[in-house]
Amino acid sequence: MMANAREVRCPTCKKAGDWFATPFGPFCSKRCRLVDLGKWLGEENKISEPLRPDHFKDFENLNEEDMDKPK
Ligand SMILES: [Zn+2]
Structure with missing residues (x-):
């Protein structure tokens, strides 16, 4: 047995x-x-497609709708 506690x-x-x-x-x-x-990073690139401007457009629309709602 190893005595090293943090091995x-x-x-x-x-x-x-x-x-x-x-x-x-x-x-x-x-x-x-x-x-x-x-x-x-290699595995992630295989699984998901590279980010495109389309993806950011979706996020922008979501944020704008949430934040621009007047109360
Ligand atoms: Zn190593």
Whole structure:
């Protein structure tokens, strides 16, 4: 059994260590953090289509209707 109470596993490379003691926690290194970030961004781009002006137009209309209502 490990005596290290704060040991975590790096989500990228699964290496165990006290990664929260580093600026990259819970990742063991800057590289692993960037790899994980890139993975997430890649998956999101696959799932959702890129933002288009149409999407923002919908939001603008919603906000205008809510905020411009005179009371
Ligand atoms: Zn790592």
